[in-house]
Amino acid sequence: MTRPPLRIAAAAAHFTRDLAFDLDRIGVIVAHARDAGVDVLALPDGALGGYVTDLRPDDLDEVDLPPALEPNGEAVRSVIDLAADMVVCLGYCERGPGGELYNAAVALCGDGILGRHRKVHQPVGVAKLFTPGCGFTAFDTPVGRMGMLIDHDKTFPESARALALDGATTIACLSAWPTSLTNRAPRMAQDRQARLFDLYDQSRAAENQVLWLSANQSGRSGNLHFLGRAKVVGPGGEILARTWSKGGLAVAEVDPDAMVDAARSVLHHLDERRPSAYS
Template structure:
């Protein structure tokens, strides 16, 4: 396939779906003008994230959208020949999921429901149950949402399923229990970068990490969108401000080079690992 441009977004999104859609349209337009082929928008880009992670207000949750909601169809139309990943709250009967969908103008390429939940989130969302990679015009992709990337098994599952690009969509806040005076010194800021780089390096894949910015209720989001190479090197980043981190990457070539001598997936020893399953 050769070299492509990958964009990871840092931006703020709230409860107003029409406002969010307009912001997404603007971001897609900017990305297209920069030649981006894969654009990863944040978690909850349609409808915003929770305003309080410890005790979510049942009356102030993000709007729950059906998997074929017109807003999602509009994003697919805006994407056209671009591959776009976007997060939203998915309605499934009485259940709600923190979800992501990957689309082009031709329709849906893949879906993911967040599997791993911090304690307070269980009051607002049900948990997903699986990780699956899927084929796309830019290569084989897998998606993670927020806390999923804290667990090495999440990214490893996608890499073993053939994903060479991981799209990590987040609404990742500063530390709730021990907030630092400066965002750059915050414990969660350090962990957010650490997880992005570790998940890319240990699986020898390209990783595009998006995140929300700004604040909602008591939550203050980190930004720090980035594209990471298969050696764990940060190729582009936004820091804490809104913007699009764009990197030009030969995904297949970079992955092959990273795995030429040390091939982590091929050199695993599953029989030696403790497991209950």
């Protein structure tokens, strides 16, 4: 059965250690998205509890870590109540069963949890703080099969490819991606990390011929100045909607099945792969 067109959105927004503040902000963003008719909303990494405040800490014992939340705890359940019939993806710091910490993401709607992801690729500065996840798995939602990545994951083409091969036609990448720490440009648009952030979004969408939702934190947290630059990218790598450095919603109306089928109608990248040549 052909699905009707959808409105999908990615948010740029600032989140903090104050969970009550974050839940209020999520509620406001969800309300704005609902007013815009949004069916799928991607929120940034650290939407519950914020992200770390430094990627190059001098002393790991003194790192200001986000609150470690239970995967089915009160904070996550609160977002389920807010989401209602909308599919919402967001990131947070998850406490594992042995007390280990994961940089984690969850996709949910009013019916409950739809999918989860634990960040696999950890930047060197925080690699000792978080336990890496162990894979990439797509999941079914009321609006089609989706997958999730968390910021540094999108640097690696294999991450998005694994989700596409698992049937995801929409991928949400949730980030807390800052400007360059080593060579900060005078204007954010000229920053090396801003260029890479956009490049990875468009490349991963085009390589896999999928719809791509890129959400990111905005504002400042400790030594980090987040880029914002949320966007929706089509399966040809074209930017369908975007924000800039400040908070906001990038909203696009799409027909996922038709757009992906059209992109793959002549050149079908997944079918044209030659795995035997890659080893």
